[in-house]
Amino acid sequence: MAPRGVPMGELDIQGIGMTSQRTRDRLIATLREMGIENEEVLRVMRYVPRHLFVDQALASRSYENSSLPIGHAQTISQPYIVAKMTELLLSSSVPDKVLEVGTGSGYQAAILGGLVRELHTVERITPLHRNARDLLYQLGYRNVRTHLADGSWGWEQAAPYDAIIVTAAPETVPQALLDQLVVGGRLVIPVGGGDGEQDLQLIRRISEKNFDIESKETVVFVPLLKKIN
Ligand code: SAH
Secondary structure, three states: OOOOOOOEOOEOOOOOHHHOHHHHHHHHHHHHHOOOOOHHHHHHHHHOOHHHHOOHHHHHHOOOOOOEEEEOOEEEOOHHHHHHHHHHHOOOOOOOEEEEEOOOOOHHHHHHHOOOOEEEEEEOOHHHHHHHHHHHHHOOOOOEEEEEOOHHHOOHHHOOEEEEEEOOEOOOOOHHHHHOEEEEEEEEEEEOOOOOOEEEEEEEEOOOOOEEEEEEEEEOOOEOOOOOO
8 A cells, every 4th residue: 555645556545634534534423423424434434535526625624514505516525414315225134236327526435336236327417427427437437337327317227226326316207217126226416406405315115016215314406407417
């Protein structure tokens, strides 16, 4: 392993100063205080270098528990929300094949990539899709497949999924996402719009036709938009 702060290839994975392991450990402590309990989730969040998923100018803020801009009017989610949604996705067992809608920076994908066997992630904005694809590849993820697509249609090619996570908010749950879940599968999704706040829902497919819906908390996500861009 490279000494502290020394870039490995082009990537400074270890970080230094405000991106050092000590700073990251403080974030993990905050997540615990806020109620995150899944040790696997905390373990993965401790080592994924969030500072590489934000603009260099914001790197010093990357281990604060806040969302940050990633360009194109989009944001990388707050670490607490990433942890919470991941924990909900994993709550009964670790899903094998997962779909993420809204790749954005690729950070949530990297967290999931460290936990599940196969992850598909779709993004509608071309430059975000490309950046995330390249970064995830450079970081060595080979189980994460990135796609440029409108995720309101899910990603039919690899369906069905054991779990689906949506990181942009639709007004109502897209039917395609429900259809692409296995029976027993779970969907974590912010639902609603209008006032800028949404209801984070955990939806379980309990049979071919029946879904159980639980509201978990109030969240703020960018809207799920149609068509690629
Ligand atoms: N998971 C991301 C958070 C990204 S913000 C991260 O860890 O950084 C939400 C993302 O959803 C944005 O990049 C936005 O462009 C994308 N998005 C919005 N509507 C979409 C759609 N219909 N299909 C795919 N991606 C979409």
